Amino acid sequence: VIDPRRTRTARLADRHVAIRPGADALLLAAMAQVLFAEQLVKPGALTGQLEGLDELGTALADFTPDAVAAACDVDAATITALARELAAAPTAAVYGRIGSCTVEHGTLASWLVDVLNILTGNLDRPGGALFPLSATARAPRPAAPGQGSTPGKGFALGRWASRVSGHPEAKGELPVAALAEEIETPGEGRIRALIVLAANPVLSAPDGDRLDAALAGHLDFMVSVDPYLNETSRHADVVLPPPPPSQSAHFDFAFNSFAVHNQVRYTPAPVPLEEGRMDESEIHARLVLAVSGMHGAPPSAVDDLAISTTLGKAGAPPEAAAGLTGGSGPERRLDLMLRLGPYGLTLEELLAHPHGIDLGPLKPRLPEVLRTRSGRIELLPAPVAADLPRLRRALEGRPAPLVLVGRRHLRSNNSWMHNVGSLGGGSNVCTLQIHPDDAARLGLKDGTTVRIESAGGGIEAPAEITDTVRSGVVSLPHGWGHSRPGTRMSVAAATPGANVNQLLDGTLLDPLSGTAVLNAIPVTVTPCG
CATH class of the missing domain: 3.40.50.740 (Rossmann fold)
Structure with missing residues (x-):
């Protein structure tokens, strides 16, 4: 597990790499570079579906483990070993979600997750990363004559x-x-x-x-x-x-x-x-x-x-909607989607x-799921290639001494569940987790109310001293801050917490996706009073 926090998942892992927040794309790029440099690229069954493989290797050539080690705060030997072990594993899957996406280079990190799975032959095969097929998915499109896949609309930005x-x-x-x-x-x-x-x-x-x-x-x-x-x-x-x-x-x-x-x-x-x-x-x-x-x-x-729109998109005649069952409009719409789906089910069968x-079980679905204009796996899309120089510039920056990351609670679905009394208390509290070394340096004790400030603003929260976060990192959950007047959420208002998004000024975004940068925010922490 690669995470600046020792999460529940990390505690179960064979190895936990406490990366510096925001450096995920750099580490993943370096792992891909090792695969190219050591001739470990083996896409397997995907080989004939790839476009831009050589160009990808050239684009990532500068991201060597030595080049990214300081920015990631992960030594080069560890990065190299991770790449080699991934390539040698009989089955494996690289997986990233909210933490690696809500950073300055989140889109590149998400892309590189797929790149590593592709380069090691772990995309679209049992034991690797597979695509599910839901009952309401569009039925598989037939391939064009003489082609292994049907060209799609592609993906355009801006x-x-x-x-x-x-x-x-x-x-x-x-x-x-x-x-x-x-x-x-x-x-x-x-x-x-x-x-x-x-x-x-x-x-x-x-x-x-x-x-x-x-x-x-x-x-x-x-x-x-x-x-x-x-x-x-x-x-x-x-x-x-x-x-x-x-x-x-x-x-x-x-x-x-x-x-x-x-x-x-x-x-x-x-x-x-x-x-x-x-x-x-x-x-x-x-x-x-x-x-x-x-x-x-x-x-x-x-x-x-x-219903009419669904029929049109599926290329189905109006007669396909005859005999739909259901006691409500949404049930009739669901019945139609099930009938047009890949399994040909009906609402009656579900009832x-x-x-x-x-x-x-999940089964291989490539190239059926591709929507690229070429009908192939385009490894280096133009918008991604254009953003790689920005990632290179991240190697030149000086890391902030203290950065903020978020966290989520099992009993608190974002901001939704704070007004449910039975889910409150316990670990479901809004505290600023801080490493013992950082707490000692800043003169903090467990439970001390601290002031957290960034370029975007400032908030206060109680400190929770714990070694589950690495040094140089503090963690505050999101969705809190139930202290504004005019609400009717008495349970939430009793333990309002602090709104972490008040530290974000809204100007720092991932330019490819427009996603706000929520993690790896430079902050200062001082005791109140």
């Missing part, structure tokens, strides 16, 4: 830009860090109305104070779909509370696409809704109708439009198996 700072779009989205300026800056195209669905960006977005002020004083209208009057929804003109999970049906679209085993399950609402109460899908449908000026249309019109249906 087709348009944000109005104020010119941030390039990525997949049709803009950085949340730009939301406040897009609301408060006058001119054509200013955001004047906002719909917030089960989110609390005042706590979860960078520079929450600025966004808080923008929501309070610059919007013409705001609606929140939320069970709580929280730090964000308190600004809404209308709050639409959805029913609780016990009165809601559930089908997991998201996590079935990340699964380690293919399966499918549908759970109808265990408790019926009260007469006249809207479920969440009807709330969303009525918002769609209101925004589109179709106030008098029934919510079923949105379902019919969604007949309340504990789920086992769809089998």
